Amino acid sequence: MNLLLSYIYYLFLLLLVISAVFSIASKNLLCSVIFMSLFNLFMVIIFLLLQAPDVAMAEAVVGMGFTTALFIITISKTKEEEK
Amino acid sequence: MIHLPVLLIIIPLMAAFALPLSIPVIRRNYKVIIAAASVIQFTLSITALVMSLQNPVQYQVGGWPVPLGITLMLDASSGFMTAFLSLLFVAAVTYSFSYIGRGKARYYYVLLMILWSSLTGMILTSDLFNLIVFIEISSVAAYSLVAYDETSFALEATLKYMILGTLGTTFIIFATGIIYSSVGSLNITDVSTQLHSVPAKPLNISIALYIAGFGVKTALVPMHTWLADAHSSAPAPISAILSGVFVKVGVFALFKLMYNMYGWSMLTSLGIDRLLINIGAATALLGGIMAVNQRDIKRMLAYSTITQVGLIVMALSLGTLQGLSAGFFHMFNHGIAKGSLFLSAGLMARKANSNEIQHLAGMGRCMPLTFFCFTVGALSIVGIPLLNGFLSKWLICSSLVSNGQITHVIILLLTSIIGVMYYLKVLQSLALPQEPEFNHSEASYKMYTPVVVLSALCIIVGLLPYIPLTVIDRAAFDFLNLNEYIISPIGRF
Amino acid sequence: MKFTLVFIIVIMSIGLYGVLAKDNLIKKVIGISIMEGAVFLFLVSYGYRQDGAPPIITGYETRIVDPVPQALTLTAIVIGASTTALMLGIIIKIFNNYKTLETKEIRRLRG
Amino acid sequence: MKYYCVLLIAVLSLVLFLSLQDIPVAQDLMPASSHYVNSGVRDTGATNLVNAILFDYRGFDTLGEATVIFASAAAFKMLFSHKRIFSFRYGLSPIVKTGMGIYSPFIFIFGIYVIMAGHISPGGGFQGGVIIASLSILLTLVYGLWYKVRRTVFSPAISSNIESIGGFLFLGIGLTGILTGNYFLSNLDAGFFAGTPGHMFSAGSIPILNIASGLKVAAGLSIIFYSIAGGE
Numbered sequence: 079m080n081l082l083l084s085y086i087y088y089l090f091l092l093l094l095v096i097s098a099v100f101s102i103a104s105k106n107l108l109c110s111v112i113f114m115s116l117f118n119l120f121m122v123i124i125f126l127l128l129q130a131p132d133v134a135m136a137e138a139v140v141g142m143g144f145t146t147a148l149f150i151i152t153i154s155k156t157k158e159e160e161k
Numbered sequence: 162m163i164h165l166p167v168l169l170i171i172i173p174l175m176a177a178f179a180l181p182l183s184i185p186v187i188r189r190n191y192k193v194i195i196a197a198a199s200v201i202q203f204t205l206s207i208t209a210l211v212m213s214l215q216n217p218v219q220y221q222v223g224g225w226p227v228p229l230g231i232t233l234m235l236d237a238s239s240g241f242m243t244a245f246l247s248l249l250f251v252a253a254v255t256y257s258f259s260y261i262g263r264g265k266a267r268y269y270y271v272l273l274m275i276l277w278s279s280l281t282g283m284i285l286t287s288d289l290f291n292l293i294v295f296i297e298i299s300s301v302a303a304y305s306l307v308a309y310d311e312t313s314f315a316l317e318a319t320l321k322y323m324i325l326g327t328l329g330t331t332f333i334i335f336a337t338g339i340i341y342s343s344v345g346s347l348n349i350t351d352v353s354t355q356l357h358s359v360p361a362k363p364l365n366i367s368i369a370l371y372i373a374g375f376g377v378k379t380a381l382v383p384m385h386t387w388l389a390d391a392h393s394s395a396p397a398p399i400s401a402i403l404s405g406v407f408v409k410v411g412v413f414a415l416f417k418l419m420y421n422m423y424g425w426s427m428l429t430s431l432g433i434d435r436l437l438i439n440i441g442a443a444t445a446l447l448g449g450i451m452a453v454n455q456r457d458i459k460r461m462l463a464y465s466t467i468t469q470v471g472l473i474v475m476a477l478s479l480g481t482l483q484g485l486s487a488g489f490f491h492m493f494n495h496g497i498a499k500g501s502l503f504l505s506a507g508l509m510a511r512k513a514n515s516n517e518i519q520h521l522a523g524m525g526r527c528m529p530l531t532f533f534c535f536t537v538g539a540l541s542i543v544g545i546p547l548l549n550g551f552l553s554k555w556l557i558c559s560s561l562v563s564n565g566q567i568t569h570v571i572i573l574l575l576t577s578i579i580g581v582m583y584y585l586k587v588l589q590s591l592a593l594p595q596e597p598e599f600n601h602s603e604a605s606y607k608m609y610t611p612v613v614v615l616s617a618l619c620i621i622v623g624l625l626p627y628i629p630l631t632v633i634d635r636a637a638f639d640f641l642n643l644n645e646y647i648i649s650p651i652g653r654f
Numbered sequence: 655m656k657f658t659l660v661f662i663i664v665i666m667s668i669g670l671y672g673v674l675a676k677d678n679l680i681k682k683v684i685g686i687s688i689m690e691g692a693v694f695l696f697l698v699s700y701g702y703r704q705d706g707a708p709p710i711i712t713g714y715e716t717r718i719v720d721p722v723p724q725a726l727t728l729t730a731i732v733i734g735a736s737t738t739a740l741m742l743g744i745i746i747k748i749f750n751n752y753k754t755l756e757t758k759e760i761r762r763l764r765g
Numbered sequence: 766m767k768y769y770c771v772l773l774i775a776v777l778s779l780v781l782f783l784s785l786q787d788i789p790v791a792q793d794l795m796p797a798s799s800h801y802v803n804s805g806v807r808d809t810g811a812t813n814l815v816n817a818i819l820f821d822y823r824g825f826d827t828l829g830e831a832t833v834i835f836a837s838a839a840a841f842k843m844l845f846s847h848k849r850i851f852s853f854r855y856g857l858s859p860i861v862k863t864g865m866g867i868y869s870p871f872i873f874i875f876g877i878y879v880i881m882a883g884h885i886s887p888g889g890g891f892q893g894g895v896i897i898a899s900l901s902i903l904l905t906l907v908y909g910l911w912y913k914v915r916r917t918v919f920s921p922a923i924s925s926n927i928e929s930i931g932g933f934l935f936l937g938i939g940l941t942g943i944l945t946g947n948y949f950l951s952n953l954d955a956g957f958f959a960g961t962p963g964h965m966f967s968a969g970s971i972p973i974l975n976i977a978s979g980l981k982v983a984a985g986l987s988i989i990f991y992s993i994a995g996g997e
Contacts, residue, residue, distance in 0.1 A: 084655070091661040094695075098665050098688050102672040107680055114684050121691055129708045129719045130698050131887035132815040133727045135879075137694070139895040140735045144986060145687065147902055151993050152680060152742045156749040167949040171936055174832060178932035181839065181925040222825040223942070224951040228797040231825045268843035275836045282829065290726050294829035297733045301740060301833055305840030308744060313751035317760060320744050324673065327686050327737050334730055335693050341723065342700035343788050345795025362784035659785055667778040675770040704792065709814035710887065711806050711962075720791075720798045721805075721814040728819060729830045732891055732982070736837035739989050743841055746993065 094120040115146040166220040166233035173278035180271045195270045199254045206247035213240030228346045234287040238640035242284045252611035253398040259607040276302035289337045289347045307395040318390030329377030336370035349422045350644045375415035382443040392463035397507020404466040405496040421643045425480045437478035442572045445471030449579035457516045469495040476557045485637035487556035494549040501615035502538035505531045525591040534616035539584040541619045548623040658699040666692040679755045690734040697723040810968035811884035820974040824950040834985035845992035856909030865907040872900045880979035884968040890975040894982025901987035924984040931980030
């Protein structure tokens with residue numbers, strides 16, 4: 079993990095925090111679910127940088143694939159806007 | 162090579178895996194499979210209790226030595242807890258054979274069996290992450306069983322319980338991460354031998370996170386809001402199991418970590434035992450106060466569970482052998498009494514099809530046997546002499562006095578007095594002479610046999626407590642020095 | 655690798671804020687899954703060793719990353735996914751009964 | 766009310782930060798994990814250490830793990846039991862359907878590969894199982910729920926059977942460990958075929974356990990998705 083890679087690593091950690099903030103703060107639920115799947119995408123990249131390929135693959139498939147699909151189905155059955 | 166600890170966990174799992182199969186022979190008589198599995202599991206847990214009294218059994222899953230694989234430890238305390246657990250589960254299974262309708266009963270039994278095997282796993286395991294996995298299984302099973310009735314109130318209570326429960330599990334995983342990243346092993350005994358390598362501050366924060374995480378599971382003071390809704394909206398056998406056993410296994414796991422992983426001497430130096438005993442006292446007081454003006458009978462019983470859990474935490478956090486055996490004895494007595502209370506209240510509530518106390522007025526007249534069992538359970542929890550509740554409260558009192566905690570003795574007596582108030586109010590309204598407009602016949606024999614067995618057990622243990630007390634003293638002794646039993650790991654790698 | 659702890663705690667507080675302060679039930683579940691993400695990051699980042707290789711033995715590595723936190727995180731991810739799925743299922747059923755997802759309105763409707 | 770939350774969380778995170786700073790960022794491996802690294806291949810025969818830990822050293826966790834998904838799937842079948850299907854009835858346009866018909870076998874093959882090669886390359890039972898479950902989600906979205914219920918291999922009735930078969934396979938391998946006189950879930954000393962590490966058929970019971978948990982995860986998650994998507 080030379081200097082360049084650690085800068086990239088901290089960049090993705092920063093993007094992680096930004097996507098978490100937007101995911102919680104946004105009014106439209108669909109937006110916050112998309113930001114949450116973005117959060118999971120950055121988690122996958124960080125796991126790869128931390129030399130954890132198994133965990134990255136599991137997080138990619140479960141976090142971005144399955145959980146996001148469930149959230150979008152739930153929102154389609156309930157309300158999109160948050161008061 | 163005794164495979165008992167593993168068999169205790171996988172036999173209910175086998176029944177749970179077998180049920181959803183759509184083979185016609187399983188689809189029709191699934192109740193036979195469940196009855197067979199619970200009978201086998203009950204006999205196995207009794208043999209486990211008897212065997213664990215002679216010498217503890219250590220089982221390495223997969224054949225790997227201590228720091229590598231997972232160890233299951235069957236000593237007297239886990240044997241006692243497993244037997245107590247199976248007793249209540251057999252009562253709940255026989256009760257729910259006739260209580261649960263035909264509709265989705267198959268998956269109800271699947272989840273009940275999974276709950277049984279995961280609670281046994283929580284008691285037996287002596288590995289940190291394995292404890293988390295079993296906590297998660299029992300929580301998922303408990304969440305969905307509480308939501309069985311699908312009434313709007315039950316669903317809302319389940320979601321509140323789920324959000325708090327998941328927060329608790331996240332804290333526990335965080336604490337295990339702290340312990341692993343500073344010690345390097347996940348076995349409780351192995352960690353306790355290397356605690357010196359954990360710097361002071363992370364150690365304190367891991368203790369705080371464990372207490373917060375398990376506090377949610379066992380409804381200690383600040384995190385108890387979910388218990389009243391969850392236990393009152395669950396079907397009767399499920400609230401009997403949740404109140405009788407689920408909360409106590411959480412207390413058992415918390416104190417197993419405190420005593421065997423951290424070591425009680427280190428905790429007293431940090432003042433954690435003062436903290437735990439005050440949390441127990443506050444839980445007992447709060448539960449008693451909240452239970453007084455309750456209209457719903459199940460809600461009142463749920464608040465009374467919070468009180469008794471507070472008493473148990475007070476007794477267990479004394480650190481003395483006498484305190485431990487008093488705590489275990491009260492766990493056992495309260496489990497039986499609360500089980501018979503919830504099951505008989507379920508019978509009466511089903512007949513009058515409402516949980517409100519004023520709607521149940523006069524039910525004692527038309528259902529005398531169920532009312533008698535309800536009275537035995539209520540008097541035992543309140544602590545009337547000649548019943549088992551009194552003995553365990555007396556033991557807790559004496560251990561508190563011998564440890565010099567006078568204020569906590571006063572709190573215990575106060576909660577008992579408050580308990581007398583709200584229980585007698587319910588008993589008095591149940592026994593009202595006025596004839597209810599519709600006359601109810603007594604419940605069918607299949608329904609009240611488990612209730613009668615549990616209340617009879619209350620009376621028997623009350624009259625001749627010698628046998629349970631010797632078992633519990635041996636269990637408390639084993640619980641205190643669990644670390645000597647685990648064969649020390651084979652050399653450092 | 656030094657400042658990962660700062661980011662972990664910031665993400666955890668964002669998730670905790672989402673659970674405690676937000677009224678919408680789906681927002682609470684998103685907060686919980688963000689908090690769990692922070693815990694997974696904590697487990698894996700403290701298992702990392704400076705310029706270590708991934709835990710696949712090919713014979714050419716000099717140093718290997720600690721495989722145990724990765725195994726724990728893998729199990730915790732799948733547990734988190736199934737609990738989140740159960741919560742979303744219960745949220746759909748609550749919406750069918752109360753027609754709203756705001757906890758204030760649910761408490762008002764419950765009466 | 767919001768400001769109390771922010772205050773409480775700020776205090777909590779400050780306490781957490783101050784106390785967690787002392788955890789030493791270890792440079793060399795912990796005693797237990799150094800054993801896994803040094804003699805993991807020899808003990809279990811699997812070159813993917815994470816998979817070796819998950820399915821052999823700490824195989825009991827993975828059994829509990831598969832039970833969590835089984836319990837969640839059973840909870841969904843219990844709560845969403847009525848059969849009326851309203852949403853996703855007819856799927857998307859024919860173009861998407863034909864496109865899906867072309868590349869759905871490749872997704873399936875990839876899922877099978879990830880499961881089968883779990884003990885050699887990154888991946889394993891869980892990841893492969895979720896890939897196959899996401900294929901069943903794609904089939905539901907593209908072809909609609911009616912198609913899924915009637916004909917495909919992923920219909921819910923077959924899924925619950927696959928789930929139980931996976932569970933029994935897992936318990937079966939555990940019991941063979943007991944029957945051969947060793948402990949529950951013991952691998953190479955219970956006589957499973959060791960083979961040379963790095964080959965497809967090696968590492969004793971680990972590939973079979975991978976298949977078992979892959980089946981359970983795939984069937985369980987597709988049941989969960991079908992219940993949520995199909996419910997009223």
